[in-house]
Amino acid sequence: MTMASAIELQSVSKRYGPKTIIHDMSFTVEPGEIVGFLGPNGAGKTTTMRMIAGFTTPSSGTIKVAGHDMARENEQAAEKLGYLPETPPLYDTLDVEQYLRFVAKVKGVPARLMAQDLDRVITACHLEAVVKREIYKLSKGYRQRTGLAQALLGNPDVLLLDEPTAGLDPGQIQETREVIRAFGEEHAVLISTHILPEVTLICKRVAIINDGRLLAIDSPDGLQAASEESSRVTLQVSAPADAVRAELLGIDGVQSVAVKEMPRQSGVLDVTCHVEARTGIESKIARVAAGKWDLHRLERQQPTLENIFLRYVGKQEREAA
Amino acid sequence: MNRVLAVYEKELVSYFRSPIAYFVVAVFLLGTGYFFIYEVFMTGTASMNEPFKNMGVLLLIVSPIITMRLFPAEYNGRTMELLSTLPLQPWQIVLGKFLGAVTILVLMTIGTAINLIPLYMYGSPETTNILSGYIGFLLLGMACLAIGQFFSALTENQVIAALITFPVLLGFWFVGHLYSFQSAVILQNLFGYLSFSLPFGDFIAGLIRSEAVVFYLVVSAMALTLNASYLQWRR
Numbered sequence: 001m002t003m004a005s006a007i008e009l010q011s012v013s014k015r016y017g018p019k020t021i022i023h024d025m026s027f028t029v030e031p032g033e034i035v036g037f038l039g040p041n042g043a044g045k046t047t048t049m050r051m052i053a054g055f056t057t058p059s060s061g062t063i064k065v066a067g068h069d070m071a072r073e074n075e076q077a078a079e080k081l082g083y084l085p086e087t088p089p090l091y092d093t094l095d096v097e098q099y100l101r102f103v104a105k106v107k108g109v110p111a112r113l114m115a116q117d118l119d120r121v122i123t124a125c126h127l128e129a130v131v132k133r134e135i136y137k138l139s140k141g142y143r144q145r146t147g148l149a150q151a152l153l154g155n156p157d158v159l160l161l162d163e164p165t166a167g168l169d170p171g172q173i174q175e176t177r178e179v180i181r182a183f184g185e186e187h188a189v190l191i192s193t194h195i196l197p198e199v200t201l202i203c204k205r206v207a208i209i210n211d212g213r214l215l216a217i218d219s220p221d222g223l224q225a226a227s228e229e230s231s232r233v234t235l236q237v238s239a240p241a242d243a244v245r246a247e248l249l250g251i252d253g254v255q256s257v258a259v260k261e262m263p264r265q266s267g268v269l270d271v272t273c274h275v276e277a278r279t280g281i282e283s284k285i286a287r288v289a290a291g292k293w294d295l296h297r298l299e300r301q302q303p304t305l306e307n308i309f310l311r312y313v314g315k316q317e318r319e320a321a
Numbered sequence: 322m323n324r325v326l327a328v329y330e331k332e333l334v335s336y337f338r339s340p341i342a343y344f345v346v347a348v349f350l351l352g353t354g355y356f357f358i359y360e361v362f363m364t365g366t367a368s369m370n371e372p373f374k375n376m377g378v379l380l381l382i383v384s385p386i387i388t389m390r391l392f393p394a395e396y397n398g399r400t401m402e403l404l405s406t407l408p409l410q411p412w413q414i415v416l417g418k419f420l421g422a423v424t425i426l427v428l429m430t431i432g433t434a435i436n437l438i439p440l441y442m443y444g445s446p447e448t449t450n451i452l453s454g455y456i457g458f459l460l461l462g463m464a465c466l467a468i469g470q471f472f473s474a475l476t477e478n479q480v481i482a483a484l485i486t487f488p489v490l491l492g493f494w495f496v497g498h499l500y501s502f503q504s505a506v507i508l509q510n511l512f513g514y515l516s517f518s519l520p521f522g523d524f525i526a527g528l529i530r531s532e533a534v535v536f537y538l539v540v541s542a543m544a545l546t547l548n549a550s551y552l553q554w555r556r
Contacts, residue, residue, distance in 0.1 A: 053406040057556055078408035089403035091331065093338035098331075105327035106407045134338075150403070 004067030006031045006158045006188030007052060012061035014047055014212075021047050022212040024061070031157065034184035035217075036199035036206045037192040038309060044212040045192040046086055049162045052190070053083040066157045079108060082156035086163050088147025092136035096127055096146055099135060100153060107154035121149040124179050126172075140167040148176065152183065159189045165198060177202050196306050206305070208312050215312045223308050232301045233273045233282045236262065239293035241269055247288055248273055253281040268296065275300075324409055328417025332391075333424060341390060342425055345383050350432045352379045357436040367444020372436065373454040373525045377518065380462055381494055385486035387425055388469030389479040391418050396477040411552035415545050419470055426462040430455060450527040457524020460537035461517060465490050467544035474548050493517040 007029040014022040022044050029035045039045050050056045052063055054070050054077065063070040066080035091099055100118055109117050122128060125145040130138060135146065144167050151159060164180065165173045180189060181202050193199060199206050200220050207217040216223060237244060241259045248257045253276045262268040275281040282300040289295040336342040353376050360371035395401040404414055440446050468489060473482040497516025513519060520533035 050402070053402075055402050055405045055556070075408050075410065078406060081406065083403075083406045085399065085402045085406075087399045089398070089400045091335065091400060092398065093335045094331065098334060102327055102331045103403070103407065105330075106324050106409055108323070108408065 004064065005029065006066060007190060008062075008064040009048075009052070010062045010064075012048075012051065012058045012063060014044075014051060014056070015059040020212065022051070022058070025209075025212075025214050026061075027207055027214060027217050029158075029188045029190050031188050032184070032186060033204040034180065034189040034191060034202055036203035037190055037209065038194065038196070038199055038206055039192075039209040040194060040313060043210045045209060046162055047212075048209070049083075049085075049160050049190070049192055053081060053085075053160055054078055055085075079154075080157040081160065082151035082153070082158070083160045084147045084151040084162060084164055086166075088143050089150075090135045090143060090146060092134070095132050095134050096122075096138070096149075097131045099146065100149055103150040104153045107156075109154050117153060117155070121152045124152060124182075125149040126175060141169060141172050144168055145172070145176070148179070152179075155187075157187055159183060159187055161189065161191045163193055164191060165193070165195065196309060200305050208309055210313045220305055223305070231275050231281075233275055233285055233298065234301065235271045235273075235285065235289055235298040236296040237269055237271060237289050237293045238267050238296070239269060239289075244269060244271055244293070247292065248285060251281070251284050251288060253278065254285070324413045325417045325420070328404075328409070328414055329420045329424075332418050332421025335394075336421060336425060339390075341386065342428075345386050345425065346429050346432060349379055349383050349429045353433045353436065357433075361436075361440065367440055367446045369436075369440065369446060369451050369454055370525050373458065374522075376433065376458055377461060377521050378494070380458070380465055381487065381490045383429070384462065384465035384469050384490060385483035387422050388466055388473050388486065389483035390473070391422065391470050392474040393477050393479045393482055405552075405556060411549040412545075414552065415470070415549045419467060419545060422466045422470060423463060426459065426466060430459060430462070447527060450525070453527050453529045454525045456529060457521050457533070460524075460534060461521050464517065464537045464540040464544070467541040467548075468493075471544040471548040471551070474551050490517070497522075 005028040007027075009028070010026050012022060012025045013020060025048065037045050037048070047056070051058050052065065052070070054065075054074055057071065065077040068077035068080065070077050091102075094102065097118070100121065101114070104114055104117055122131060125148050127142065127145060127149055130142050130146075135143070138146065144164070148161070148164055151161065159180075161180065165176050168176060177198070180191065183189060184202070184204075191198075191203065203220070205217060205219050206223060208215045208223075241261075245257050245259055248254055248271070254273050255276065256274045258272045260270050262270050273285060275285075282298065286295070286298050289298065353372060356375035356379075357372045360375070361367065364371075392401075395404060437446075437451065469482070469486040472485045472489065473479075476482050476485070493515060494517050496512050497518040499512050514536075520530070520536055523530050523533050
């Protein structure tokens with residue numbers, strides 16, 4: 001028997017009147033992986049998260065959480081889910097402990113495990129100092145972390161986090177990433193963000209969406225390898241410029257070569273080669289350069305996730321236009 | 322049922338952490354105290370009949386205040402997103418909130434019992450009439466709160482929720498007064514069935530009629546069912 005995906009979307013669309021917000025979206029998130037949901041503002045990230053969480057229903061398609069169909073087994077699915085919306089859903093009139101206790105009770109945390117579970121999330125989210133404080137008195141950072149704590153209650157199989165580090169200072173962002181990373185070792189996490197470094201730091205796979213369409217989903221390395229964005233190899237050599245240009249252009253995979261003299265270093269050239277995305281080309285360049293000239297430095301620069309993201313989004317917008 | 326109780330507890334804390342509960346209970350007790358003194362001490366009648374009638378009218382005013390924040394506060398605080406994504410069915414949310422509002426009603430009702438002390442000290446009131454009056458008052462209150470709660474779910478604005486609820490309750494109250502003006506039997510029956518005040522009058526007179534009990538309970542159940550259906554539809 002195969003294990004069900006933690007999150008499974010099959011041909012999910014969402015329409016509001018004549019306008020389609022989400023177009024035929026399909027992807028899965030497996031247990032033990034953190035998937036980053038990447039897209040510009042208004043791309044449809046929050047709408048998709050809300051549909052997975054069961055706050056809104058899709059116009060067509062099916063969503064399963066831990067094997068439970070959201071449309072037919074909403075309650076069973078909700079029991080397996082922890083969800084932090086974009087705006088933390090907090091009751092200002094309650095204190096932090098009362099709020100967390102309320103959520104834990106609704107999630108069905110047994111009374112004998114209640115204190116233990118509350119301690120676990122309070123410690124993980126560093127809320128010890130504000131446990132008895134009314135929520136309306138909390139700073140933005142503490143509000144965000146209280147929201148995250150409620151999502152972690154009940155140790156859910158699936159965690160949905162919509163912009164979890166918004167409003168946090170750098171230290172808190174680091175702590176929150178550690179909490180998510182630790183949680184994601186055994187559970188499935190879908191994290192929506194437009195902060196690109198966040199994705200490269202903690203996500204196993206990245207889903208890029210724009211205008212309600214899933215453009216790509218792969219590991220950050222996979223996206224880089226599949227990217228049409230060419231890599232760059234830069235080197236510094238002491239050699240005649242014409243010879244460098246001719247030799248390097250003769251190497252299979254090198255698309256273009258730009259040569260310029262290094263300032264204040266007579267006879268040393270700064271060379272930039274645009275090469276195909278496949279690996280191994282920099283080794284060939286190094287062999288040629290080291291064998292024929294005096295090679296001072298060589299470095300390959302892969303396309304950044306930011307470049308890949310902008311390329312996908314830009315390409316889609318050009319196609320739409 | 323544990324989930325209903327969790328919502329109920331949360332509602333109670335919310336009521337007592339905001340000034341609404343204290344304000345409503347205070348206004349209601351001041352109002353009933355005034356009517357009690359006016360009706361009993363001025364007329365010298367050791368009966369709760371007239372104070373009960375006035376309590377019924379006061380209820381039409383305070384019910385919308387009790388219920389107006391129930392759902393608009395969730396919509397505006399973005400906490401409806403939490404309630405809708407936790408393992409909670411709409412009826413559990415509705416019932417938990419309703420029980421919270423009914424608790425305020427019960428506290429208000431208990432508060433009015435202070436009026437009974439001078440009544441029994443200086444007179445010989447009919448205990449059965451008082452008991453049936455209180456039962457009728459609680460049932461009427463439940464129906465008013467259920468209607469108010471339903472209308473609060475329809476809007477994100479607390480004031481609008483109260484402004485819709487109040488005339489509707491007033492309509493249900495005064496439709497009983499139109500009853501006697503109707504020559505057509507069908508209209509008489511219709512107005513009689515819809516009236517909140519006519520069955521309440523029976524309770525005040527010491528009559529606990531099963532039709533009257535069922536009427537208030539059915540109105541409450543219908544409003545709560547509509548409330549839960551609306552929440553389901555919103556998804």
